[in-house]
Amino acid sequence: MIELPPGIILILGAFLVPFLRGNLRNAYMLALPLIGIWSLLTITEGSHFSMSIFGYGLSPVRIDSLSLLFGYIFHIAAIISIIYAFHIRDTVQQMAGLIYAGSAIGGAFAGDLITLFVYWEGTAIASVFLIWSSKTESSYRAGMRYLIIQVGSGVLLLAGAIIHFKQTGSIAFDKLGLTGLGPTLIFIAFGIKAAFPLLHNWLTDSYPEATITGTVFLSAFTTKLAIYALARGFPGTEMLIWIGAIMTAFPIFYAVIENDLRKVLAYSLNNQLGFMVVGVGIGTELALNGTAAHAFSHILYKALLFMSMGAVLYRTGTIKGSELGGLYKTMPFTTGFCIIGAASISAFPLFSGFISKSLIITATAHEGHWIVWAILLFASAGVFHHSGIKIPYFAFFAHDSGKRPEEAPTNMLIAMGFAAFLCVAIGVFPEYLYSILPYKVDFTPYTTTHVVTQLQLLFFSALAFGWLTRTGLYPPELKSTNLDFDWTYRRLIPNIISEMGRILSVLDNMVRSMFINRLEGFIAGVFRHHGPEGLLARTNSVGASVAVIVALLAIFVILFFLNY
Amino acid sequence: MTPIDSDSKKYWLDSKKNVDKIWYTLVGICALSVLADFFYHKHVAHPVEDLIVGMYGWYGFIGCVFLVLSAKLLRRLLMRSEDYYNETDDD
Numbered sequence: 001m002i003e004l005p006p007g008i009i010l011i012l013g014a015f016l017v018p019f020l021r022g023n024l025r026n027a028y029m030l031a032l033p034l035i036g037i038w039s040l041l042t043i044t045e046g047s048h049f050s051m052s053i054f055g056y057g058l059s060p061v062r063i064d065s066l067s068l069l070f071g072y073i074f075h076i077a078a079i080i081s082i083i084y085a086f087h088i089r090d091t092v093q094q095m096a097g098l099i100y101a102g103s104a105i106g107g108a109f110a111g112d113l114i115t116l117f118v119y120w121e122g123t124a125i126a127s128v129f130l131i132w133s134s135k136t137e138s139s140y141r142a143g144m145r146y147l148i149i150q151v152g153s154g155v156l157l158l159a160g161a162i163i164h165f166k167q168t169g170s171i172a173f174d175k176l177g178l179t180g181l182g183p184t185l186i187f188i189a190f191g192i193k194a195a196f197p198l199l200h201n202w203l204t205d206s207y208p209e210a211t212i213t214g215t216v217f218l219s220a221f222t223t224k225l226a227i228y229a230l231a232r233g234f235p236g237t238e239m240l241i242w243i244g245a246i247m248t249a250f251p252i253f254y255a256v257i258e259n260d261l262r263k264v265l266a267y268s269l270n271n272q273l274g275f276m277v278v279g280v281g282i283g284t285e286l287a288l289n290g291t292a293a294h295a296f297s298h299i300l301y302k303a304l305l306f307m308s309m310g311a312v313l314y315r316t317g318t319i320k321g322s323e324l325g326g327l328y329k330t331m332p333f334t335t336g337f338c339i340i341g342a343a344s345i346s347a348f349p350l351f352s353g354f355i356s357k358s359l360i361i362t363a364t365a366h367e368g369h370w371i372v373w374a375i376l377l378f379a380s381a382g383v384f385h386h387s388g389i390k391i392p393y394f395a396f397f398a399h400d401s402g403k404r405p406e407e408a409p410t411n412m413l414i415a416m417g418f419a420a421f422l423c424v425a426i427g428v429f430p431e432y433l434y435s436i437l438p439y440k441v442d443f444t445p446y447t448t449t450h451v452v453t454q455l456q457l458l459f460f461s462a463l464a465f466g467w468l469t470r471t472g473l474y475p476p477e478l479k480s481t482n483l484d485f486d487w488t489y490r491r492l493i494p495n496i497i498s499e500m501g502r503i504l505s506v507l508d509n510m511v512r513s514m515f516i517n518r519l520e521g522f523i524a525g526v527f528r529h530h531g532p533e534g535l536l537a538r539t540n541s542v543g544a545s546v547a548v549i550v551a552l553l554a555i556f557v558i559l560f561f562l563n564y
Numbered sequence: 565m566t567p568i569d570s571d572s573k574k575y576w577l578d579s580k581k582n583v584d585k586i587w588y589t590l591v592g593i594c595a596l597s598v599l600a601d602f603f604y605h606k607h608v609a610h611p612v613e614d615l616i617v618g619m620y621g622w623y624g625f626i627g628c629v630f631l632v633l634s635a636k637l638l639r640r641l642l643m644r645s646e647d648y649y650n651e652t653d654d655d
Contacts (some may be wrong), residue, residue: 035589138649223592256635257643329575365609383625397577451609456597456621463594464628469584475636481648484640490649 010102062111124150130214160185192224201486236283247274248379290359297352308338315405321477328398346388
């Protein structure tokens with residue numbers, strides 16, 4: 001087989017999709033990531049396809065344990081997302097999904113900043129079609145905001161790369177650290193895509209607007225490519241510990257009161273990214289292993305949760321907690337898969353989140369970051385509360401909505417089943433995931449202390465949920481919009497601009513009317529002197545003129561005469 | 565979407581009694597998880613963990629109650645009508 005850079009096969013392969021029909025098209029689309037992952041298994045470590053263009057030394061493919069791990073999981077996510085979307089007959093979405101996944105894979109293997117930039121923008125441009133394919137006014141607008149922010153992140157990355165090149169003469173994508181303007185711009189570019197606090201709104205704004213199958217694709221790639229990039233470029237950057245800690249805690253308050261269950265998942269996605277960012281910030285081998293492992297298991301359980309909610313939306317036409325409930329009666333498999341995803345994200349022992357998140361939390365304790373450690377524990381309890389309980393509870397249990405939808409389509413069940421299987425397999429046999437982590441793992445997740453304390457944390461969180469719902473203290477699901485930071489650019493800034501516009505137009509009116517008054521005065525003056533009745537515009541006969549001249553001459557002669 | 569009319573069918577969870585059973589089972593499991601603290605040597609990460617029996621449990625419980633009640637308060641500040649941004653054209 002001809003060696004191709006990872007990801008390229010999905011990107012180029014996408015352009016054949018329009019020429020295929022029906023099941024053949026599905027089989028072809030599934031074959032692309034399967035070939036991709038197979039070729040990864042045989043590839044050798046090191047740099048490939050290195051070349052020099054305009055004096056820039058490009059290394060488009062860098063194979064090492066960190067990039068391979070993300071390569072594997074991105075391929076697996078593509079396989080799951082493609083199966084989940086088998087029933088779709090929308091060529092645009094299918095092509096966008098493939099190019100998007102291919103770009104993310106390519107980005108994970110980029111050995112230099114220019115290559116990274118190309119794939120970085122590739123993910124932005126391809127993925128927006130998954131949002132626009134919802135074909136609603138709100139998805140169009142959310143997609144537009146998404147695209148501007150994503151492309152903006154790429155522009156910052158490119159600007160940072162150029163400045164970095166000017167200063168160091170290198171565009172290699174290795175550990176950068178916050179060492180000047182160039183790396184700082186790159187850091188912000190990564191931060192936007194990783195949904196740092198206050199840079200996060202594109203995520204919660206757009207993911208719930210994407211198509212049912214599109215959100216599954218979206219949940220896997222963009223943010224985890226950013227996590228990979230942070231782990232590659234900025235390990236051990238202390239600031240990231242605090243940024244990550246805020247990320248774990250801040251979104252969960254929103255998740256509790258949000259009614260759109262896909263938006264709840266978007267907030268909890270943001271919260272999970274926080275754990276990975278903390279791991280990058282700590283930067284020890286244990287912590288970076290934790291970040292990589294958590295990204296791996298997170299992609300699977302988050303996709304699983306989005307798939308289960310997608311199935312609900314597909315069958316009932318709504319994803320609002322206030323309109324759902326009691327669906328377990330007719331969607332038992334979807335309910336079961338959702339609960340497996342919920343148990344995984346909540347880090348129940350024997351599920352994937354447990355064996356990956358504990359690496360990060362243990363690393364914070366090892367390094368003595370006790371406040372961050374306490375925040376992460378609080379966020380762990382919180383994530384169980386809103387993702388682990390709230391999502392399955394309000395969709396499938398709670399009060400019976402009277403809806404009796406059919407079970408999800410077979411292809412969706414297969415995709416969910418596969419993801420659920422992997423979530424449990426990783427949780428039960430962590431050694432396989434541990435063996436592909438960037439550094440050697442010297443960690444046992446299943447110690448008595450760890451299992452018991454984690455179970456205490458989770459059971460008592462469930463107890464809190466039960467107590468709050470039984471006493472009626474738990475806030476009901478309400479149809480609502482909750483203001484988040486995107487309010488600043490969707491309301492505040494437009495309002496300021498329109499207010500400034502109003503003030504400007506008042507000023508403009510004043511200046512104009514002043515000018516017009518002057519002008520009118522001037523015209524009136526000209527008119528007075530030169531108009532039809534004006535002194536200087538009267539027409540006189542030649543005789544009269546002669547008479548005036550003669551009179552003037554006479555006066556002149558008399559004056560002249562009088563002088564003597 | 566073809567809704568199946570099966571409202572006549574009674575499910576196990578439809579009975580309040582059974583929901584209560586789940587609730588009391590949960591309370592029991594919580595109690596057991598705290599009791600478990602007496603039966604093994606805990607490798608504490610931080611001395612605070614040894615302050616009370618079932619430290620993690622209390623932390624989770626209080627954390628969640630705080631989370632939910634403060635989020636409920638946040639609603640007063642943040643909640644607007646569903647079509648606040650005038651963009652909802654679905655349903």
